[in-house]
Amino acid sequence: MLRMMRTVLRMKSRFDITRLVRSNIRELVPYASARDEFPGSASVYLDANENPFNAPLNRYPDPKQRRLKEEIARLKSQDPACLFLGNGSDEGIDLLFRVLCEPGRDNVITVDPTYGMYGVCAAVNDVERRSVLLREDFSLDPDAVTGAVDEYTRLIFLCSPNNPTSNSLDRRSLLRIIDTVQCMVVVDEAYVDFSREGGLLPVLPGKKNLVVLQTFSKAWGLAGVRLGMLFAQRELIGYLTAVKYPYNISALTLDRVLESLREPAAMERWVDLILKERELLAERLGSLPFVQRIYPSDANFLLVKMDDSRRVYRYLMERGIIVRDRSSVPLCAGCLRITVGTGKENGLLLKALNAYV
Numbered sequence: 001m002l003r004m005m006r007t008v009l010r011m012k013s014r015f016d017i018t019r020l021v022r023s024n025i026r027e028l029v030p031y032a033s034a035r036d037e038f039p040g041s042a043s044v045y046l047d048a049n050e051n052p053f054n055a056p057l058n059r060y061p062d063p064k065q066r067r068l069k070e071e072i073a074r075l076k077s078q079d080p081a082c083l084f085l086g087n088g089s090d091e092g093i094d095l096l097f098r099v100l101c102e103p104g105r106d107n108v109i110t111v112d113p114t115y116g117m118y119g120v121c122a123a124v125n126d127v128e129r130r131s132v133l134l135r136e137d138f139s140l141d142p143d144a145v146t147g148a149v150d151e152y153t154r155l156i157f158l159c160s161p162n163n164p165t166s167n168s169l170d171r172r173s174l175l176r177i178i179d180t181v182q183c184m185v186v187v188d189e190a191y192v193d194f195s196r197e198g199g200l201l202p203v204l205p206g207k208k209n210l211v212v213l214q215t216f217s218k219a220w221g222l223a224g225v226r227l228g229m230l231f232a233q234r235e236l237i238g239y240l241t242a243v244k245y246p247y248n249i250s251a252l253t254l255d256r257v258l259e260s261l262r263e264p265a266a267m268e269r270w271v272d273l274i275l276k277e278r279e280l281l282a283e284r285l286g287s288l289p290f291v292q293r294i295y296p297s298d299a300n301f302l303l304v305k306m307d308d309s310r311r312v313y314r315y316l317m318e319r320g321i322i323v324r325d326r327s328s329v330p331l332c333a334g335c336l337r338i339t340v341g342t343g344k345e346n347g348l349l350l351k352a353l354n355a356y357v
């Protein structure tokens with residue numbers, strides 16, 4: 001046991017990201033924009049072929065998003081050099097494929113059922129996806145995950161709290177996977193602000209093969225603005241930055257997120273309200289005769305197993321209430337995923353369900 005641990009530690013100390021990066025990306029000369037070449041402030045800007053009228057939106061935004069990165073890094077107690085900002089977490093997910101996975105050769109592992117974009121990005125990038133199932137109780141089997149890894153595995157996606165199962169994955173199992181494998185492990189924490197468990201950011205500096213995804217789309221209430229955070233070792237951030245579109249985050253997004261960051265109390269208030277509503281909704285759904293099971297949730301939604309879920313789904317849709325039918329997803333037969341809304345919205349849902357026969 002001790003010998004095995006020493007071997008793992010030795011392997012980790014030699015972990016080298018460049019070995020995982022595609023050769024064309026290692027050799028890439030990134031596009032240098034006008035704003036890259038002159039990042040300072042000046043009185044006359046005639047370098048970027050912008051329109052001199054319609055200030056301030058006539059100007060390209062900062063391609064390195066320096067100010068916003070500093071603010072977010074401070075809030076999350078991380079080094080700004082270890083942060084990548086994308087057009088939603090979805091941009092970070094896609095860029096991980098483009099930087100690390102050689103199409104037609106490499107593979108990634110997803111632990112299903114989970115967020116669908118990992119599989120879509122794998123297909124778009126012509127990368128094999130190996131699916132490992134969660135256990136029946138939605139817990140993570142770390143040995144099944146590490147057992148699916150081979151020399152061409154580049155990414156393992158673990159979503160915690162997981163969408164659509166709504167549970168957090170066991171922290172020790174996550175760490176065991178991270179400490180065992182030689183590829184990058186992506187822990188998607190889109191819903192972490194609703195969770196009782198803290199995420200993995202505090203251990204990030206010591207884990208060279210860890211990527212943590214978070215987003216402004218959920219607890220911060222800014223899904224329309226599109227801003228996702230990807231935290232990782234600085235070398236990987238450098239490769240992602242070299243591949244991204246030069247101005248991937250708009251000036252409107254930068255300004256709006258900075259404004260929200262000045263008022264974190266609003267986010268905390270919303271999270272409190274949503275958690276209270278979640279408990280109330282779970283209790284009331286549980287008393288409906290056709291509801292079989294409500295899975296314990298660590299997120300802002302509930303996975304609910306019921307009799308004839310497709311009929312319930314259609315019934316609600318006919319009444320203008322849209323939930324997500326997850327009944328065709330592995331391990332989720334008979335399940336609808338219901339986002340926690342305002343008290344009024346949840347009341348309308350319950351009223352409709354109480355009239356269902």
Ligand code: PMP
Pocket residue numbers: 087088089090091115159163188190214215216217223227228
């Ligand atoms: N990760 C998970 C687990 C999600 O459920 C979602 C969106 N539903 C995302 C990422 C995408 O987030 P974003 O809006 O930041 O692209």
